[in-house]
Amino acid sequence: MSRNEPRITPELVAEHGLKPDEYERILKLIGREPSFTELGIFSAMWNEHCSYKSSKVHLRGLPTTGACVIQGPGENAGVIDIGDGQAVVFKMESHNHPSFIEPYQGAATGVGGILRDVFTMGARPIACLNALSFGDPSHPKTRHLVSGVVAGVGGYGNSFGVPTVGGQVRFHTRYDGNNLVNAMAVGLADTDKIFYAAASGVGMPIVYLGSKTGRDGIHGASMASAEFGEGAEEKRPTVQVGDPFSEKLLLEACLEIMAKDCVIAIQDMGAAGLTCSAVEMGAKGDLGVTLELDKVPTRETGMSAYEMMLSESQERMLMVLKPEKEKEAEAIFRKWGLDFAIVGETTPTKRFIVKHGGIVMVDLPIKELGDEAPVYKRPFVEMPKLPVIKVIDVRPPMRLPDALEKLIGTPDLCSRRWVWEQYDHVIGGNTVQRPGGDSAVVRVLDGPKALALTADVTPRYCEADPFEGGKQAVAEAWRNITAVGGKPLALTDNLNFGNPERPEIMGQFVGCVRGIAAACKALDFPVVSGNVSLYNETQGRAILPTPTIGGVGLIDDFTTAATLAFKAEGEAIVLIGETIGWLGQSLYLRDLCGREEGAPPPVDLVEERENGDFVRALIQDKLATAAHDVSDGGLLVAVAEMAMASGLGATLEPAPADTPPHAFWFGEDQARYVVTVPAGHAEALLARAAEAGVPASLLGTVGGTTISLSGERPIQLKVLNERFEGWLPTYMAGGPP
């Protein structure tokens, strides 16, 4: 089919990550040997990232519909209806491997990619979140990775001009060789102006927009391609460099042409750039696509068809244009200083044809490229359930005040201020609640509506019991939205796991997905977008299963949103939900007793829903003056966080007689919240709870500058604060892990 391309050999096939039987499948499908460029295209379309071949069968079990859902998984991002003709467009995506190789650029381009997914659909991004998992603080690479990743996330988002308002950071030795960077973007659009990827109409111009194509990120096969490239070049890095400036221009230009009604279909170029985007536009629209590579703007000379088709240069888009709008659209792109080139057209043939230098380099059936990708039902095993840790078998290693002071300064519980102060979290002028609370609250335009946004998962629970852990991740996101008074609407997920070819890893994946599905159903919290990242392992050791959940909720009036800070001396502190004192997999057990053991706390989804609905109603009825969910570290940590946020202390009631104090205060039982009500309103609240059948009990009273537990020395807020705020900056400045 073409000159100058290497011959296909079994080695070359293997270098493209295609298994022999997958190659057989290709031969059968096209009835001949593929050209080199075609092989590259198959490898891009059929790899795990694009084809979801290991995960597809399981993802089908996720609930993806609901009253608010406009667009579920399958497009660039999910779309939900928030009323008044407004839609929220959001998705989360990983950039794990690139950020391990080059933390700054890897994280930056991760943010850039997810922003593009959102504005491709016609939405202006209004917030970003990020969930980061790093190796043990004592690992020699950790500090370098934290500093690079955080700078990269900030570097891109700050320059692009979107507030980064929330996220997660964790440390665990299982991420030593494989950190995770999950980035989420949230945008706002009009429900009647959402743009999709499906092309329509024959003979429509296909336009290339944005930055020029270079030899960025041409993966696995880069060696092979170098062999026939021009001369002896230095070995090319496969990292991409982000250009937030160009992306900002691309955003403005795209929104401008969308407003002018120039666009039939639009698709960003993400993984496997031109290949994936062109194939998807054609296949979704039941059309063929012909590309003329000679028209593609390139920033390097002598690029081959193979390289152009597989380049992952950033800040690019592909669009099917209304032909009569060509001049108008071009003028807009020129004004913003961006490339605009007609590089092809839609055809009736359902073939994907790529021409370069007058030669047809690719001629493939467009639908089969995606549809006929292999799908695997990989074998999986479920791990036996871990024993439930009995409280009686956990001797408290220290007194309660010492335990709190110690826990609050541990890597997983301490303040993330050092991180989020490097993110512009106020740009836009709509950040009602900044990072540091349960959910970020971002006003929608001029209000009064606002979004509650959060990202959650507790990987140690997922490892111990994938099904319960999957449930818990969803429940915690739902709870964090509820704790600010939001109504949880929908979520995006980012499923990070090890090698799916190992049955135990596949078992984790299947378990977590089933848990997520169960919780989504029980909580009416559908999945509208997501991303799967597999093969997160080094030297045969997988990461902790980490299915990050990004939740979006709606607040009707942002001025009624609850915050976690105590509000006034004398107010009553009330616990909602039941505490039996679950220590298995708790941070208390892990970080103070040195035991990473046992079954994680079970999540009762009925209780979860009842308790959450109760708390949300309290907030909406303006009865609760503060609210906070109870998660990592348990009840005393939650109270301490409320105290530190306000500078007001608390005097706490003794633990119930039937629960040992350390289990009561540090157990991680689920479905719980701490709320405060004005002095004298506690009785009424307890009565309301009793009526609703929701467990509630008086926990203490706000006041003073210490947290006082009966029979224990008072815990100074000042000391707590120093420990809470101290660890991360000290560590990052080279201090002890």
Added chain:
Amino acid sequence: MKAAVLVFPGINRERDMARTLKLISGQEPAMVWHAEPQLPAGTDLVVIPGGFSYGDYLRCGAIAARAPVMDAVRAHAAKGGLVLGVCNGFQILCESGLLPGVLMRNAALKFICKDVYLRVERSDTPFTRGYNAGQVVRVPVAHGEGNYVADEATLAKLEGDGRVLYRYAAPDGSLDPAWNVNGAINAIAGILNDRGNVLGMMPHPENHVEAALGPTDGRGLFAGLVDHLKQAA
């Protein structure tokens, strides 16, 4: 008040600024594209908002400072017209020569976004008349390069002429290196040109103007400008 907000490629706080100007003056500002050779007729106040013009590549504000519209801004300033540059706007003003000095990387070499306290040094300028001298206001910063530097002669002149209008301070107004968020010399957060009609400042008063969202200390700056222009009219 007829305000013109300049829009350079990569600027990203122009909406925040326009919204605040509208909120406080009641008048929609004109958004002026960088390639325009002229400002709208009757412009009272030119605002250069924050962001990352041209990605802040090369030096912050350097490329924007050389855009066509800046000649019009220079002419406007030469006639005594008011110019306010915030964050990237401050950087652009320094690069364009309308203000002395430069803004270098933050001393901690990190981007920083947080609320800071500013001491208002005097209240007898259009940019501070909404405040009292010595008043401490709380506004956010969001920048990676806000570390103001100038040579000794320039600094002596700035200080001698009372052209430092805002300084990073502790909440009680005292000067303390711990509260100097980016390490700026003399804790300088905002300065005036010699004629008194061009202000550059790093913090974002435009982000603290709505009670429903938190502190409103940024209002004074804009309210003062509105008053000044009313009186001048």
Added chain:
Amino acid sequence: MKARVTVTLKTGVLDPQGKAIEGALKSLGVGGVASVRQGKVFDIELDGADKGKAEAALKEAAEKLLANTVIENYRIEVTG
């Protein structure tokens, strides 16, 4: 002893800065500029007079901190 470490982007790595500067020079009307790539220089003073030692220290500095060797090349010159 004085030295200069020059750090430049590897060929093929996108240089957004260079690209923006190139655009700016063109629109300023500076004639004939075809392309710009931006890099960094570090002018370093070293204690001691042993050139070999200095070079070793500089190499270490470049590898560990000054250059991001995934995307950048560096060159060391001891200048005096």
Added chain:
Amino acid sequence: MKARVTVTLKTGVLDPQGKAIEGALKSLGVGGVASVRQGKVFDIELDGADKGKAEAALKEAAEKLLANTVIENYRIEVTG
């Protein structure tokens, strides 16, 4: 034609970045570093073959944009 423009801070101008790098190198244990100043290089390709013209264009580029002559010096070399 190829050229390099090197832009460095004038003596006496504070260089927070250089200072920080200096500190970082010291804490990394890189031996003997006394001071670090950071600057920039621009590798520029020019159309045309007239060296004189090229140098004039480069000077214009440096003066107009590449260097902030209040705080920076520049040097032009036509390299090939």
